[in-house]
């Protein structure tokens with residue numbers, strides 16, 4: 323099995339990015355608009371009651387959570403649609419019959435989905451600076467979390483895209499699982515603000531760890547330690563990779 | 579030189595439990611035009627899927643240009659261009675973009691001159707900046723062919739290339755197939771129609787119920803298939819064939835009311851006029867006559883009957 327096919331990976335990556343450009347409104351304008359609304363609603367309404375959290379102004383405090391919220395939803399939807407759509411239209415035959423390893427296909431699709439959600443997260447960050455003051459204490463860690471979480475959830479989205487047999491299933495996990503977990507994961511509050519029982523419950527929510535680590539990279543404090551956050555993110559990536567390796571080995575829902 | 583395609587004991591059982599390929603052995607030489615002939619559901623598309631890496635095989639082994647399609651899949655797939663039975667295209671991409679995408683997907687460096695020639699040959703050049711969604715069905719089919727040839731494969735699979743295709747496209751397609759053959763490209767096509775196999779192929783394989791029933795040179799097969807039957811409706815039933823026709827390949831059917839004669843339509847002397855003369859001399863009257871060509875169905879009946 324000699325010879326890699328970087329040209330093929332690049333071809334898919336480019337085609338996926340072009341798809342984004344084609345649908346520039348849904349891809350970029352929609353998340354930016356949503357974020358602006360969050361600022362108006364949460365920042366404006368709640369921010370007038372909660373002045374600050376852990377010494378950070380409330381408006382600034384929610385920025386990492388908002389970015390994380392869009393990274394999770396965008397990564398999952400980009401990656402799942404990226405692979406589901408060719409399955410749906412039949413164009414997947416071309417990918418399956420190309421001289422491309424499954425790892426290369428994953429790199430291309432997941433890479434494109436992760437790139438897109440990182441770009442959107444950065445656009446949201448830029449939008450946020452128009453409303454509130456944002457400080458980034460650990461830019462390198464911020465970048466690391468941005469990349470790792472985008473990749474992790476793009477992998478997860480890719481798995482959903484392979485698993486889904488129809489559009490309902492495609493939307494099911496994001497709406498029923500990810501969005502609730504994200505909202506309850508401390509996007510808009512610190513879990514320290516919750517009663518002790520709910521604090522404990524929150525620790526079972528994986529999204530808490532992601533948001534906490536990300537917020538730490540901005541303001542130097544999180545709900546759990548940054549090492550735990552990082553460890554959790556890496557574990558999630560490994561689990562997704564293992565699942566994908568199994569999927570490709572048995573051809574599950576890809577090759578009849 | 580290894581055969582272009584070499585299948586040994588290829589079997590495919592789908593998740594439904596259905597056995598679509600049941601031990602296929604098949605060898606196709608480099609530079610051949612090979613027609614795979616078979617009725618609906620025979621397993622043609624499944625076999626192509628297995629060779630091209632779209633369908634996982636349950637058992638057996640496939641080599642493409644000597645490369646195992648599982649172990650050495652890169653080299654094997656590099657050699658293959660596939661035009662599937664169903665049109666499947668990214669409808670928002672332009673013609674040029676989607677064809678170039680296919681070429682890059684196979685890791686080939688860009689070659690605008692080749693792509694231009696290909697698109698011109700398929701009458702797509704004027705449409706190169708059009709989005710696929712704006713094309714007619716026939717043009718989409720041409721795009722599928724251009725994509726399959728974009729990386730200059732050594733073997734081209736055409737899965738039912740002429741289904742729903744007009745005369746122009748059919749003619750262009752056959753011209754293209756001949757050009758490819760002249761360049762040494764192996765072409766494998768599937769079809770339901772004997773005529774199509776007759777027109778294009780060097781060799782013909784017949785598949786049914788997941789088994790290859792026969793593989794033969796077109797000439798030999800056409801001799802078999804070229805058989806015609808003459809059927810005479812007799813005025814009065816005969817108990818036995820007339821003395822004068824002893825040793826002729828004739829048979830009485832329908833309680834002696836019809837007489838059939840099998841003959842080779844391609845031969846100089848079909849014997850039909852002699853037969854009719856002898857019958858007249860023997861005083862056998864008939865009310866009607868018809869001749870029929872043996873159809874694909876007849877051949878299957880023959881083949882399956884012969885195997886049983």
Ligand SMILES: Nc1ncnc2c1ncn2[C@@H]1O[C@H](COP(=O)(O)OP(=O)(O)OP(=O)(O)O)[C@@H](O)[C@H]1O
Nearest residue numbers: 578592594596598617618619620621622623624625
């Ligand atoms: N994904 C699948 N799951 C289950 N059965 C399948 C699947 N694909 C094909 N089959 C069955 O396998 C058999 C062979 O199908 P195949 O598509 O290979 O036939 P074919 O010779 O190409 O027929 P046609 O001339 O109609 O295109 C059929 O009975 C079909 O129903």
Ligand SMILES: [Mg+2]
Nearest residue numbers: 622623624663
């Ligand atoms: Mg078919």
